[in-house]
Amino acid sequence: MPTTIKKPAIPQIDAKILILRGGNANWFIKRLKVHPNTKVIWHCRLNSFTIWFPKNHNPIANGKTEIYGKNGKASAVVGSKEGTYYYSILVTDEKGEVHLVEGNSPPTMEIQ
DSSP: OOOOOOOOOOOEEEEEEEEEOSSSOEEEOOOEEEOTTOEEEEEESSSOEEEEOOTTSOOBTTOOSEEEEBTTEEEEEBOSOOEEEEOEEEEEOTTSOEEEBOTTSSOEEEEO
8 A cells, every 4th residue: 555645734824914003093014034935824804905025026936926815815935045025015995995004114024
């Protein structure tokens, strides 16, 4: 009987996109620190959001620069090249207004 070899699971990390309420409500995400070849899952209480990495400095393994959120989640696997990567997130609220997620202005992902 042949032995089946299980493929190792891809490590994953969850990132939450939050709204901080105050005089001027701001969308926010904490700095991400991930290991190479990790699946990052962004969560947002709203369905519509887009994550964008610059074409010339993109850590996403499949090379896509835009990741679209559906049903409050978006995910992508980062590659193996260590470094600090800056990106943008745009969130569309229930009124159709678009908000820039500030994070550390801009949001940062560190692959280490």
